[in-house]
Amino acid sequence: MKRIFFAPAFVAVISLAACNGGNENKGATTPTVDNTTATTPTVSTPGSDIPGIDAVAVTDDIALTGDDQMKYDKTLFKVKAGKEVKLSLKNIGKLPAASMAHNVVILKPGTDLQAFGLAAATSKETEHIPAAMAGDVLAKTKLLGPGESDNITFKLDTPGVYEFLCTFPGHFGTMKGKIVAE
Ligand SMILES: [Cu+2]
DSSP states (O other), X not given: OHHHHHHHHHHHHHHHHHHHHHHHHHHHHHHHHXXXXXXXXXXXXXXXXXXXXXXXXXXXXXXXXXXXTSOBSXXXXXXXXXXXXXXXEEEOOOSOTTTOOBOOEEEOTTOOHHHXXXXXXXXXXGTTOOGGGGGGEEEEOOOBOTTOXXXXXXXXXXXXXXXXXXXXXXXXXXXXXXXXXX
16 A cells, blocks of 8 residues: 555655656756846936935925925935926025025036035135036026025936036035935
8 A cells, every 4th residue: 555655656756756856957047037127127227326206296396395493394306308397496494595595506416516516615706606517517506695486497407317406605514405306
């Protein structure tokens, strides 16, 4: 009786081993395909490594405020590349413009935000846009005193990550953010 049971079990083990061998051979070609698909999203999704970007919805209407604590109310946006976007900034602070004014300046990708911010600090006569670096500016609002607001429209033609800052002296350390164009 036992022999009759043993024989089919042995056959089953052999055929299982044969199946595993077959799967291993198929598996050897699969990782090549996986590697290809793994690199594709990195290329097609600019800014995907920015913390919190997944929770940001695509918009064509950005509304920002700046306050006396040198803060924007939001710092991360996502837009469609090539589509016109509206942006508004309101200074909701009370301090006089001479000591606390705000703007939004969107820089070309690759611009050194730190260098731009430092140069802007000494460019009072040009509303804190450094003349020598004006070519790095894609869009900007006016420099706004308390209660003032400004509206602009712009287009980010190429998918990528675009940084923006407030160029009033000393502000870009806290007043900066990113717009991802996808
Ligand atoms: Cu500011």
